[in-house]
Amino acid sequence: MQEKMSVISPEGLQQGAVAGLSRHLDSLDGKTIGEVYNNHFKGELMFRTYRRLFGEKFKGVKSIAYDEFPIVYVGGDPASQKKTAKEVARLARERGCDALITGNGG
Numbered sequence: 001m002q003e004k005m006s007v008i009s010p011e012g013l014q015q016g017a018v019a020g021l022s023r024h025l026d027s028l029d030g031k032t033i034g035e036v037y038n039n040h041f042k043g044e045l046m047f048r049t050y051r052r053l054f055g056e057k058f059k060g061v062k063s064i065a066y067d068e069f070p071i072v073y074v075g076g077d078p079a080s081q082k083k084t085a086k087e088v089a090r091l092a093r094e095r096g097c098d099a100l101i102t103g104n105g106g
Contacts, residue, residue: 034097035066
């Protein structure tokens with residue numbers, strides 16, 4: 001008897017259509033970027049590097065540091081994830097963010 005073998009794609013399952021996404025910014029000139037950290041892979045160094053690179057490439061770009069937002073841990077139950085996401089969105093609006101960098105490797 002021959003066994004049947006299955007293969008799982010590392011790309012994950014195909015995503016369905018996602019509604020309600022913001023359009024991409026044409027430029028970061030004069031924009032405010034919020035940093036949302038997931039406490040993985042040297043975020044302190046990476047966000048500092050992003051700030052430097054943005055400042056070199058874009059005029060008047062401003063960053064709101066990751067320590068002004070809650071840390072977004074991977075995992076947990078859906079209810080707590082949703083609560084944290086709403087808190088991040090509220091803080092981003094209050095701070096005038098035009099975009100967010102979310103996560104950081106892991």
